[in-house]
Amino acid sequence: MREVFIKVEPAAAMSEDAANALFMAWVWYFLHSRFEWQQRNGLDVRSGKRTALLGVSTGNHLTLVEEPSGWCVASSAGIDLHVAHGIMREAAEKVSHEDFGGTVVYRTEMKTRPWLVGEPSAMLNFIRLMGDQVHILGPRWLSDAVLLDFADDPDHSTGNLFIPPSVITATFFIPGPCESDMSLGLVRSVAEATAAICALACGRIVDCVPPRFPVPPEVATAALARRSSTQALGLARNYVSLDIFQELHQRGGPDSVVRARNAAFSYHAALKQDSVEAAMVFFVTALEALFVPRQNWRKEKVTQRFIGGMQMLCLDAVDELLASPNAEYAFNFRRRGEVRRQRREILELIYDLRSSPVHQGIGPPGFDFMDVTAPESTRAALMSKLAQAAILNFISVPRSFLIGHPMF
Structure with missing residues (x-):
């Protein structure tokens, strides 16, 4: 019998990986519901090819491998190949219509x-x-x-x-x-x-x-x-x-969902840290996740992008941080000159709280953990408020930032 290849054609909004995962889900659904097959193994990648074992390797099973021409049966037991090919075609049809079932x-x-x-x-x-x-x-x-x-x-x-x-x-x-x-x-x-x-x-x-x-x-x-x-x-x-799963997706598309999700992950990681330096790295990373571009020009004007992006995203929160009576104590910062200068200087300082530990390593805590009024504890509180405001503002109005783009 000649080899049969079944091509999986993703729907417009579906990635190739997602399409293949849905294809395997449908193949297994048909095998389990129609023939009561038990146990399954998932997709695997070996030698640069996707393979999938569905069923039990020592009993009823269907092993599929992806070739350039499509998916084909590498081995089988307990199922006629014509039936297997019919199931694969039916599953591929479901994928083409983005049918999750x-x-x-x-x-x-x-x-x-x-x-x-x-x-x-x-x-x-x-x-x-x-x-x-x-x-x-x-x-x-x-x-x-x-x-x-x-x-x-x-x-x-x-x-x-x-x-x-x-x-x-x-x-x-x-x-x-x-x-x-x-x-x-x-x-x-x-x-x-x-x-x-x-x-x-x-x-x-x-x-x-x-x-x-x-x-x-x-x-x-x-x-x-x-x-x-x-x-x-x-x-x-x-x-x-x-x-972020539905409302934000409708407002800003999938990229906005990824940005908000990654910002939330980074914010959560900051809360778990024992080291204030590590916490600052994650707080600033949560902020950067909201506006650093995916393109190669993301490496250009990184500090300027952070300062400009923060003022475009949550200027009120930056001013609230500056107005806090504890800001100078927490950040070892001195207010000088007009407000515009103060904004830039505090944001430069905050960005350095991420850059210095990332490039130089994290040092010892350097403060008494039992002293809950230490500047480090106040700094964590103020940075949390800033990160919260930025994330919430982005979720409310998702946007893109072009600072560093070669055309500007």
């Missing part, structure tokens, strides 16, 4: 990390937490893809200074015909982004282990019924919706 429901539990006296990262963030912490209770939506149920953690009690730690039950509605490598990869990515967004919303570190398996059918049915409910609010911070 349904929704796979996953669920995991996330928790905000409690403040523990004496822990270096907690002591560094004492002042920041006093101003950043937000108490959220009840259900919240992130588009229609993530439902978050916030509740107080019954295992931790707090004093009068801090709000109770939260337990967040996160339900994810992932597109796909069935459980597959595609749905698992998507839910991992969405879960990690959701934890970072929740950290931005709560002002707290959020610990998350992405789910590995879908929920049972009866749980999925109940979750899908809640999906059509309008009772839950959207997740927000300072009255700005944090829905």
Whole structure:
């Protein structure tokens, strides 16, 4: 029998990797639903070629390999090749129409990390937490893809200074015909982004282990019924919706989603640091993620882009930082001259808080972690406010920055 190649043609808005992942999901769906095949293995890349083993290598299975002409069957057992080729054609047709087939429901539990006296990262963030912490209770939506149920953690009690730690039950509605490598990869990515967004919303570190398996059918049915409910609010911070998955995508396209997501990841990483220098690197990285271009000219005028970009993105927040009575103490900064000069000097100083450790390495802490009023703790609080404002302003009005473009 001559070799048959099935070409997967992605829909216009779909990448080649996404198309191949959806193709494999559909092939497995047909094998499992029609022949009750069990176990699956995912896409693999060896010798520069994509391969996929579907089924059990010692039993019923279908091994596919991608050649320049398309996907073909490398080996099979328990299935006629004509049937296998028919399934592959049917799956390729689904991909060409961007048909995801349904929704796979996953669920995991996330928790905000409690403040523990004496822990270096907690002591560094004492002042920041006093101003950043937000108490959220009840259900919240992130588009229609993530439902978050916030509740107080019954295992931790707090004093009068801090709000109770939260337990967040996160339900994810992932597109796909069935459980597959595609749905698992998507839910991992969405879960990690959701934890970072929740950290931005709560002002707290959020610990998350992405789910590995879908929920049972009866749980999925109940979750899908809640999906059509309008009772839950959207997740927000300072009255700005944090829905980067749908609302931001509609306003600014996929690049804006990537920028906001990466900024949230960097902001979350900053909250976890024991070293103030490391925290500053991540805070500034969160800011840069919002306006550094993808092109090679991103290497041009980097400091000028940071200073100009910050003033275009969140001038009010820069002025608020300058007006803080603790700014000089926190940044070892002296206000001189007119406001325009002060803005430039403080932003140059902030950018150097990222550049110096990145190029010279991170030094010892150099301050007493038990002194919650140290300038380092105040600096973390002020930088958190600045990063929050920049991210929220970008989500509200996504934009591109052309400082450093060779035509200007």
